[in-house]
Amino acid sequence: MTHSTIWWLIAGGAIVLELVSGTIYLLLLGAGFAAAAIAAHAGASLQVQLVVAAVVGASSVLAWYLARRRSPADPPTAANRNVNLDIGEQVMIDAWNADGTASVRYRGAQWTAVARAGVATATGAHRVAEVVGNRLVVDHV
Template sequence: MEASTWWWILAGMAVVAELLTGTIYLLMICLGLAAGAVSAHLGLGMPLQIVVAAVVGVLCVLVARRIRRVRSSGLPASADPAMNLDIGETVTVNQWEADGTARVAYRGAQWTAVLRAGSMPAPGQYRVVELQGNRLVVDKA
């Protein structure tokens, strides 16, 4: 078998491994392996094929990490609107309890709402700013 065939087989195995693990980084390694296959098709020697595959794979991983770092919001998942679609929704609080909680109707069910630190309890409209387990952390809308 030709060297390019082995590179393509390795690239396919990396794709299968990525599908089993769900990480983007194996796809970046797969791009490096594909670059090794292309370099084999171009007639480069085995040492150059390995260098091309390694350089392309490492560069792709570094670019993916950089993009991932730039795109992350820095918020915990419980307060990140990209991760939790409840963030930013409004609820109506009719009455606050003495312990600082309230029962609110939200999405067809009764939820426990708690105030964000520093907010004053008063009946009215509130915006969901975070979820802590099954509690809605709310702030005045």
């Protein structure tokens, strides 16, 4: 069996493991193994193939790590619009109760709304900032 065939099998195995585990890092290492297979096709020695696999795999993992580190963190699930489509929607609050809650009609049901911590209660239009259990945490618009 040639070196290029072995590298292609290792790359395929890394990609299969990536599909099972759901991480991107094995896919990036698989790219390094594929680069080593291409180097083997080009006639490079085993030492060069190993260096190519290590450099391409490690540099792609490092680049991905640095890119993810620079991007802002996702908001918590309760306040993430990608998880909960209620975030950002508007509700009308006519009156606040003495305990700091309000009853609002939203999506055809009665909800309990509470003002976000540090925000004064006022009547009128409010935007849903977070959903905690069956309560809408709102900000005044």
